[in-house]
Amino acid sequence: MLRYLLHRIFLIIPTLIGITVVCFFITRLLPGGPVEQSIHKMISPSKDMTDTSVENSESEELKKIYGFDKPVVTQYFYWLSRLMAGDFGESFLTHKPVITEIGERIPITLTYCLTGFFLAYLICIPLGAAKALKHNSLFDSISNILIYIGYSIPGFALGVLFLVLFAGSFLHIFPFGRMVSDNFEYLSLHMKVFDYIHHMILPVLCYAICGFAVITTSMKKSLMEELGKEYIKSAIAKGLTFKKVIIQHVLKNAIIPVLKGSGSVFSFFLAGSIFIEKVFNIPGIGLLGYESIIFRNYPVVLGLIIIQTLLNIGGLFVADVFILLAHPRITFE
Numbered sequence: 465m466l467r468y469l470l471h472r473i474f475l476i477i478p479t480l481i482g483i484t485v486v487c488f489f490i491t492r493l494l495p496g497g498p499v500e501q502s503i504h505k506m507i508s509p510s511k512d513m514t515d516t517s518v519e520n521s522e523s524e525e526l527k528k529i530y531g532f533d534k535p536v537v538t539q540y541f542y543w544l545s546r547l548m549a550g551d552f553g554e555s556f557l558t559h560k561p562v563i564t565e566i567g568e569r570i571p572i573t574l575t576y577c578l579t580g581f582f583l584a585y586l587i588c589i590p591l592g593a594a595k596a597l598k599h600n601s602l603f604d605s606i607s608n609i610l611i612y613i614g615y616s617i618p619g620f621a622l623g624v625l626f627l628v629l630f631a632g633s634f635l636h637i638f639p640f641g642r643m644v645s646d647n648f649e650y651l652s653l654h655m656k657v658f659d660y661i662h663h664m665i666l667p668v669l670c671y672a673i674c675g676f677a678v679i680t681t682s683m684k685k686s687l688m689e690e691l692g693k694e695y696i697k698s699a700i701a702k703g704l705t706f707k708k709v710i711i712q713h714v715l716k717n718a719i720i721p722v723l724k725g726s727g728s729v730f731s732f733f734l735a736g737s738i739f740i741e742k743v744f745n746i747p748g749i750g751l752l753g754y755e756s757i758i759f760r761n762y763p764v765v766l767g768l769i770i771i772q773t774l775l776n777i778g779g780l781f782v783a784d785v786f787i788l789l790a791h792p793r794i795t796f797e
Contacts, residue, residue, distance in 0.1 A: 472784070476777055480770065484547075487769050488540050491762045492532075498556045498760050499526045530556065547770070553763035562767040566749060570771070572643070573741070573748030576664065577733045580671025584679055584729075587672070589722065592683025593715065599688065607680075615677035619670050620739035626666045627743070638666050641745040667744045674736055675729050682725055687718040727780030734772055 491497075527533040531542070546553060552562035595604050617625070631640040639645065645659050690696070691714060699709045737750030745751070749768055756764040 472781055476774075479777065480773060483769060483773055484544065484766070485540070487766060488543065489536065491760075491765060492536050492539070494760065496760060497532075498530055498762070499523060499532060501760060502526050543766070552767040552770070555764050556761045557759060557764075562763045565752065565764060566767055566771055569747060569749045569752050572746060573734070573737050573750055576667055576740075576746065576748065577671060577730070577737060579664065580668045581675070581726075581730055581733050583668060584672040584675040585722075585726070588676055588679035589683050589719065592680040592722075593687055593718075595680065596684045596687035596691065597710075599684075611677045611680055614673040618739065619674045619736040620743050622673060623667065623670045623740055623743035626670065630666065639663050641743070643746055667740055667746060670740050670743075671733055671736065675733065678725070678729060678732070679722065683718065683722050686721045687714065690714045690718045724783055727776070727783035730779035730783075731776040734775060 524533070531539060534542070543553065550563075552566075554560065555562055555565055558565065591607065595607060598604050614622070626638075627640060629635060631638045639662060643660070643663055644656075645651075645663075648656060648659055651659060696709055696714065699713060700706060704712075737748060738754050739750070740746070741748045741750035742754050749771070752764065753768045755761070756768065
């Protein structure tokens with residue numbers, strides 16, 4: 465087990481290097497970068513737009529400021545050397561350290577993602593087990609329809625639908641986006657907790673519903689495979705009831721593939737945060753990433769890619785640990 469975990473840790477380095485190479489060069493190839501955007505803001509309509517000498521001089525000066533005056537390969541290795549020293553650079557927009565901007569927003573995104581993640585597993589594991597035990601029943605058919613309807617709707621579209629139905633003109637049960645109310649600082653402690661949870665419900669439901677189909681189907685398939693194995697008949701023949709066999713043996717074995725896929729599901733949740741946070745105006749790393757891409761804030765974009773890659777790899781690593789805790793006999797050899 466230790467050898468396997470060390471192997472996984474050592475694979476992080478080439479994975480990160482490969483991702484940084486691809487993403488860094490893509491950012492340099494995209495049109496409308498920070499130099500072009502700055503020139504567009506600096507040149508007023510009253511200036512002669514045909515005077516290219518002014519634009520060229522400003523362009524060269526801005527390239528030096530942003531570090532774009534050097535060859536792309538040189539830019540990459542300079543950025544990588546700073547990254548290895550723990551320096552993610554500065555934001556082109558706010559001039560704050562990238563790691564500070566990301567650090568301020570990571571707890572927000574993780575709070576919403578992890579809450580939706582655990583809520584989805586809390587509902588989908590027993591739901592998938594019930595569907596397996598009642599395969600081809602009316603309950604199985606109806607739940608399939610509802611699950612795949614939820615799965616087919618993108619997270620951002622589901623968020624807009626929730627806002628229209630439950631926060632807009634139709635009903636006023638939940639607040640219209642954001643994390644807290646305008647008068648949050650004046651509320652008592654228990655009202656602050658209520659207000660925060662009240663604002664969390666709709667976005668967390670969007671996260672959870674988007675993962676329902678994958679988790680439920682995986683649990684159902686895994687449990688049905690276990691139910692078809694010979695040891696079930698042997699255990700019942702030895703005097704164990706079907707209920708005890710399910711609880712003591714089948715569920716423990718069936719949950720292993722579901723836990724193994726939890727790292728990928730968590731990565732899916734993180735990827736969806738950019739749309740859900742935009743819809744609900746939640747100031748997490750998803751919204752930060754959206755704004756950074758729109759305004760070509762390359763240091764923040766690259767910093768977010770590094771952080772999210774580490775979170776994804778960490779999610780897969782934690783999934784392996786969960787499997788070991790659920791089934792200690794697994795050695796990963």
